[in-house]
Amino acid sequence: MxxxxxxxxxxxxxxxxxxxxxxxxxxPEERLDRKKLSNVFPVLAVQRCLDEAGMTLGDIDEIAVAWxxxxxxxxxxxxxxxxxxxxxxxxxxxxxxxxxxxxxxANGEMTLTNVAKGVPPVTFVDHYHSHIGNAxxxxxxxxxxxxxxxxxxxTLTSQMGVARGADLEVFSEVHFPHSLGxxxxxxxxxxxxxxxxxxxxxxxxxxxxxxxxSITDRLRKLITVHEDGRFExxxxxxxxxxxxxxxxxxxxxxxEFGPPRLRHEPITAEHQMLAAAMQQVxxxxxxxxxxxxxxRSGLDHVILSGGCFMNSVFNGKVDRLTSFKTAAITSCPxxxxxxxxxxxxxxxxxxxxxxxxxxxxxxxxxYSDAACLDTVQRYKFGLAEVVDDPSRRAAEDLAxxxxxxxxxxxxxxxxxxxxxxxxLLDPRREDGRDVVNAAVKFREAFRPFAPAILAERxxxxxxxxxxxxxxxxxxxxxxxxxxxxxxxxxxxxxxSGRLQTVERExxxxxxxxxxxxxxxxGVPIVLxxxxxxxxxxxxxxxxxxxxxxxxxxxxxxxxxxxxxSK
Numbered sequence: 406m407x408x409x410x411x412x413x414x415x416x417x418x419x420x421x422x423x424x425x426x427x428x429x430x431x432x433p434e435e436r437l438d439r440k441k442l443s444n445v446f447p448v449l450a451v452q453r454c455l456d457e458a459g460m461t462l463g464d465i466d467e468i469a470v471a472w473x474x475x476x477x478x479x480x481x482x483x484x485x486x487x488x489x490x491x492x493x494x495x496x497x498x499x500x501x502x503x504x505x506x507x508x509x510x511a512n513g514e515m516t517l518t519n520v521a522k523g524v525p526p527v528t529f530v531d532h533y534h535s536h537i538g539n540a541x542x543x544x545x546x547x548x549x550x551x552x553x554x555x556x557x558x559x560t561l562t563s564q565m566g567v568a569r570g571a572d573l574e575v576f577s578e579v580h581f582p583h584s585l586g587x588x589x590x591x592x593x594x595x596x597x598x599x600x601x602x603x604x605x606x607x608x609x610x611x612x613x614x615x616x617x618x619s620i621t622d623r624l625r626k627l628i629t630v631h632e633d634g635r636f637e638x639x640x641x642x643x644x645x646x647x648x649x650x651x652x653x654x655x656x657x658x659x660x661e662f663g664p665p666r667l668r669h670e671p672i673t674a675e676h677q678m679l680a681a682a683m684q685q686v687x688x689x690x691x692x693x694x695x696x697x698x699x700x701r702s703g704l705d706h707v708i709l710s711g712g713c714f715m716n717s718v719f720n721g722k723v724d725r726l727t728s729f730k731t732a733a734i735t736s737c738p739x740x741x742x743x744x745x746x747x748x749x750x751x752x753x754x755x756x757x758x759x760x761x762x763x764x765x766x767x768x769x770x771x772y773s774d775a776a777c778l779d780t781v782q783r784y785k786f787g788l789a790e791v792v793d794d795p796s797r798r799a800a801e802d803l804a805x806x807x808x809x810x811x812x813x814x815x816x817x818x819x820x821x822x823x824x825x826x827x828x829l830l831d832p833r834r835e836d837g838r839d840v841v842n843a844a845v846k847f848r849e850a851f852r853p854f855a856p857a858i859l860a861e862r863x864x865x866x867x868x869x870x871x872x873x874x875x876x877x878x879x880x881x882x883x884x885x886x887x888x889x890x891x892x893x894x895x896x897x898x899x900x901s902g903r904l905q906t907v908e909r910e911x912x913x914x915x916x917x918x919x920x921x922x923x924x925x926x927g928v929p930i931v932l933x934x935x936x937x938x939x940x941x942x943x944x945x946x947x948x949x950x951x952x953x954x955x956x957x958x959x960x961x962x963x964x965x966x967x968x969x970s971k
Contacts, residue, residue, distance in 0.1 A: 539746030769816025837894025
């Protein structure tokens with residue numbers, strides 16, 4: 406069965422093609438229209454995914470949309486339904502009126518057929534089911550506990566239960582406006598950053614202060630967690646549910662925590678303390694919810710999905726803070742991954758079978774060495790050459806102190822570059838983090854960079870068991886104290902690293918680069934960050950890569966086997 410998944414009208418839109426439960430192509434719209442966090446209908450991504458899959462719309466059996474407006478029907482004001490509207494909105498008005506007459510709340514999935522000639526049936530999948538479908542990618546366990554948490558879905562902000570094959574048993578739910586994701590977003594905005602975008606800046610800033618400081622208890626009082634895993638916020642401190650006022654915090658919040666930071670103002674110790682307090686309260690809250698889920702389910706394995714689980718600091722502590730033995734998290738637990746999740750969940754519904762797991766997320770476009778060379782020649786770079794072994798040559802460049810743009814193979818899906826659209830640097834450089842932040846990424850100096858390490862060497866450098874695998878840079882783990890001074894460019898202020906474990910079977914060219922670098926230096930780690938400038942999407946095409954290379958402090962660019970230098 407061929408399914409086209411679509412995620413739109415959220416903060417980062419995307420598309421995916423799934424064939425018999427296997428993802429064959431997927432990408433966010435932002436990589437193609439070059440607008441960071443693009444939230445338009447993903448026309449470009451849909452067409453490109455079909456092209457990459459070798460299909461047309463006529464080859465698609467069904468379309469899965471990662472949001473179900475049938476659920477929104479329950480909260481539509483009667484006055485809105487009674488007024489004269491654009492006639493396309495009858496698709497909502499008529500079902501809403503019929504549901505009211507029947508006295509039955511609309512829920513579950515909704516399918517439209519015969520929309521237009523040549524258009525496959527369109528199924529609107531519950532947003533949280535889409536998150537669960539995405540999480541299936543990384544966990545073969547059956548049954549498995551699930552926990553989904555984000556800013557909000559149609560009405561939900563948290564849901565937990567057990568998945569058994571194609572069936573879900575829900576234990577408890579939390580409905581909007583009570584939302585842990587929007588709580589974190591409120592503090593993000595209060596600290597002068599952009600909510601639904603810069604939450605990881607708060608996460609990074611949190612490491613600069615004691616997590617249990619004078620602000621923490623005051624912040625704890627804004628959320629109450631019940632024994633069954635449900636929670637409530639003290640809503641008088643928030644304004645995010647008032648969509649006529651884009652300020653997410655109320656005057657009561659300002660009265661309690663002082664004036665908000667303006668974006669241009671310096672970051673103070675007080676701001677660091679608030680960030681640390683928010684991260685601590687977040688971790689405590691999710692731990693209590695996950696503990697309730699474990700007690701109720703009695704299972705050892707959990708899948709975690711939703712934007713809250715972009716919080717890699719918490720993700721790295723799940724095995725210590727909860728009783729679950731394993732916690733599976735994809736490369737894209739945020740809304741961007743719901744195009745994939747909607748298609749996989751629909752496959753689950755139609756076939757009654759759990760889709761197979763995937764150990765990588767290289768689902769985007771790929772460019773041949775010939776195409777890369779042609780692009781370089783069009784830009785008339787004089788210092789370009791074709792190399793026989795780009796992994797070996799790039800490792801030598803790194804060891805010689807050069808900053809590298811690394812453009813290889815199929816583009817990654819998700820907000821983290823994993824060795825195909827990456828910027829790389831020698832992690833031994835004392836000035837490494839400052840140089841890349843200032844001269845390449847043009848971003849805040851306090852933000853850390855990720856260490857990419859040969860998977861089999863992970864326990865030598867990090868405080869974790871030898872079998873630990875972090876393929877998607879989805880967890881933060883502490884470096885071993887005796888190793889931190891060897892790789893200062895990738896050690897955060899608290900001694901941690903948001904690592905990626907690299908295995909040859911997933912990315913042989915990237916693995917060979919790190920292995921060769923290890924042979925040269927004795928260090929099986931490289932600094933890896935996404936190949937983009939601050940405020941821009943990760944590069945997608947060779948043209949994108951050359952433009953970025955030309956406008957920042959990169960020294961060398963590898964486009965496939967083509968080496969370009971300045």
